[in-house]
Structure formats: C-alpha cells, structure tokens
Amino acid sequence: MIPASFEYHAPTTLADALRLLGRNREDGKIMAGGHSLTPMMKLRLARPGSVIDLRRVPGLSYIREEDGHLAIGAMTTYWDIMSSELVQQKRPGLAATAAEVADIQVRNKGTIGGSLSHADPAGDMPATVLALEAEIQSRSSRATRATPAERFFVDTFVTRLRDNEILTEIRIPVAPARTGESYKKFANKASHYAIVGVAAQVTLGRDGNCEKVRIGITGAGPKAVRARASERALEGRDPSDRQIERAANMASRAVTLYNEDIHGSGEYRAHLTRVMTRRALQEAVANAK
Numbered sequence: 001m002i003p004a005s006f007e008y009h010a011p012t013t014l015a016d017a018l019r020l021l022g023r024n025r026e027d028g029k030i031m032a033g034g035h036s037l038t039p040m041m042k043l044r045l046a047r048p049g050s051v052i053d054l055r056r057v058p059g060l061s062y063i064r065e066e067d068g069h070l071a072i073g074a075m076t077t078y079w080d081i082m083s084s085e086l087v088q089q090k091r092p093g094l095a096a097t098a099a100e101v102a103d104i105q106v107r108n109k110g111t112i113g114g115s116l117s118h119a120d121p122a123g124d125m126p127a128t129v130l131a132l133e134a135e136i137q138s139r140s141s142r143a144t145r146a147t148p149a150e151r152f153f154v155d156t157f158v159t160r161l162r163d164n165e166i167l168t169e170i171r172i173p174v175a176p177a178r179t180g181e182s183y184k185k186f187a188n189k190a191s192h193y194a195i196v197g198v199a200a201q202v203t204l205g206r207d208g209n210c211e212k213v214r215i216g217i218t219g220a221g222p223k224a225v226r227a228r229a230s231e232r233a234l235e236g237r238d239p240s241d242r243q244i245e246r247a248a249n250m251a252s253r254a255v256t257l258y259n260e261d262i263h264g265s266g267e268y269r270a271h272l273t274r275v276m277t278r279r280a281l282q283e284a285v286a287n288a289k
C-alpha cells in the first residue's frame with residue numbers, strides 16, 4: 001500500500017524541527033523510528049501533509065543519571081534501553097519492558113518517545129512509565145513543560161502533547177532501596193503487542209511489608225491506566241501470596257471499558273488483567289527481596 005503524498009523534512013536541529021512543526025500545526029507529523037507512523041500512513045489512517053523526521057536531529061538519544069533520575073532522550077531506541085547497564089541497574093523494569101517489545105528489527109528502530117507519543121492502547125512502554133512514575137518532557141518553540149505519566153495518556157492514540165510540541169525526554173526517578181520491578185505480558189503471537197501487559201513496582205519497608213506499590217496496565221482498555229485499588233490494597237500489608245491475590249483481583253476494576261477484538265473478548269482481557277497483575281506483583285516482590 002502506498003501512502004498519500006506528503007512533504008518530507010529532515011531538519012538538523014531541534015529548533016528547526018520545532019519551527020517546521022509550528023508552521024505545519026494543522027497536518028504536520030513528527031517521525032521518529034517510523035514503525036508506527038509508516039504503517040498508519042500506508043493504511044491511510046494518517047495522512048500528514050508534512051512529515052518532520054527527527055533522525056538527523058542530534059542530542060535526542062541518550063540515557064544518563066542526573067538529580068536522582070534517569071533521563072532518557074525521546075529518540076532512544078528500545079535496543080539502547082534494554083542493553084543499557086545503567087537502566088538494568090537503576091530501573092530493571094524498564095529494561096525488561098524494552099526487551100519485550102516486538103522483535104529485534106522493531107527494537108532497533110522504535111523509540112521510547114515514539115511509543116509514548118503514539119499511545120497505542122497495546123503498546124508496552126505506557127504501562128511501565130505509569131508504574132515507574134515517569135515524567136514526560138515536551139518542547140515547543142516557546143516553552144518546555146513536564147507532564148506526569150499518569151496525566152499524559154488521554155485516550156486511544158491521544159496524549160496531552162500539543163500539536164506544536166515535540167516529546168524530548170522521559171525522566172524516571174531512580175528506584176529507592178528494597179524496590180523490585182516487573183513487566184508481564186500476554187502477547188499477541190504474531191505482532192507481540194500486548195493483549196494485556198502489567199508493570200509493577202514494589203518497595204518493601206524495613207519490616208518487610210509493602211511500603212509503596214505502583215501498577216500500570218496496558219492492552220486491556222483504550223489507554224494505559226494505573227490500578228490504584230490494587231496498589232492501596234497491598235500498601236502497608238505483608239506481600240504474602242494471599243494478599244497479592246486479593247490485590248490482583250481488584251486490578252480488573254481499573255479498566256472501565258475493555259477492548260474487544262479478534263484477539264480476545266473484554267471478559268478474557270479482564271481475566272488476563274488479574275492474572276498478569278498477580279504475576280507482575282509476585283515477581284516485583286521477589287526482586288525487592
């Protein structure tokens with residue numbers, strides 16, 4: 001299939017990319033790895049008049065530790081994230097999630113910024129940035145702003161990004177001591193997209209009880225969500241199998257509308273949500289210990 005015609009721009013500075021986007025607010029689209037935008041254009045689900053390719057813009061691909069955070073540039077690929085020793089040490093749940101995305105070809109090209117901007121309801125990264133309490137930075141020609149991950153995802157393919165903004169950086173606080181992380185997904189066998197994916201972060205107190213629990217769910221509904229009732233059910237309690245089961249059983253309530261398609265009914269996805277939450281919590285607790 002062939003996309004509709006469009007103008008292609010390959011700016012070499014972020015300022016130029018922002019200027020081009022500002023000039024084409026109506027129908028301009030940023031291209032990062034192109035692994036979601038190109039198929040959307042070929043299917044004519046997206047028909048941008050201008051494509052602004054970020055691949056020649058320097059300084060958008062990096063992973064560094066600063067001010068108690070991991071700072072990750074928007075153009076950093078899944079491969080860079082999963083193979084980064086810094087990420088493996090400081091936020092292993094993020095490395096584990098990147099390793100779960102699609103196949104090696106997609107992981108080599110797809111970017112974390114592209115994944116979050118695209119907000120595919122079956123994308124993996126949205127669940128993990130919710131569970132790890134990331135902050136998403138974006139820039140326009142005039143200003144830089146930060147949005148907490150829990151406010152970023154609005155609906156299917158809709159985020160808080162404005163049409164003159166480029167997502168530039170993801171900031172994730174470094175994990176406190178006695179924290180374990182996990183990402184568990186039940187994947188579509190062909191594409192590897194999440195039918196349901198659950199990310200969990202558990203911090204244990206000195207007494208061995210759960211001090212802080214964060215859970216992000218993807219694939220189940222129109223957008224990735226936090227499972228707050230499950231988080232509250234476990235905080236302050238001992239992470240026994242019984243308590244984890246109880247908390248996991250509440251997770252399906254976090255999704256108000258379930259996706260239904262050829263890959264699974266809403267009822268099936270609700271069941272998977274409970275199962276994947278239990279598995280993610282069990283692994284996060286084991287890792288915290």
Ligand SMILES: Cc1cc2nc3c(=O)[nH]c(=O)nc-3n(C[C@H](O)[C@H](O)[C@H](O)COP(=O)(O)OP(=O)(O)OC[C@H]3O[C@@H](n4cnc5c(N)ncnc54)[C@H](O)[C@@H]3O)c2cc1C
Pocket residue numbers: 029030031032033034035036037038039074075100101102103106109110111112113114115117118120122123124125161165166167168191192193194
């Ligand atoms: C065969 C196949 C299998 C896949 N399987 C999975 C999977 O298992 N799990 C999963 O999570 N994903 C999967 N994906 C999607 C893949 O992860 C994409 O790479 C990702 O969703 C988008 O990243 P990208 O860098 O390719 O972005 P692009 O395709 O370039 O862009 C996607 C969208 O985000 C916008 N955008 C991109 N970057 C920015 C930015 N910095 N600022 C503002 N807007 C921006 C674009 O305008 C576009 O609307 C799969 C893709 C393919 C082709």
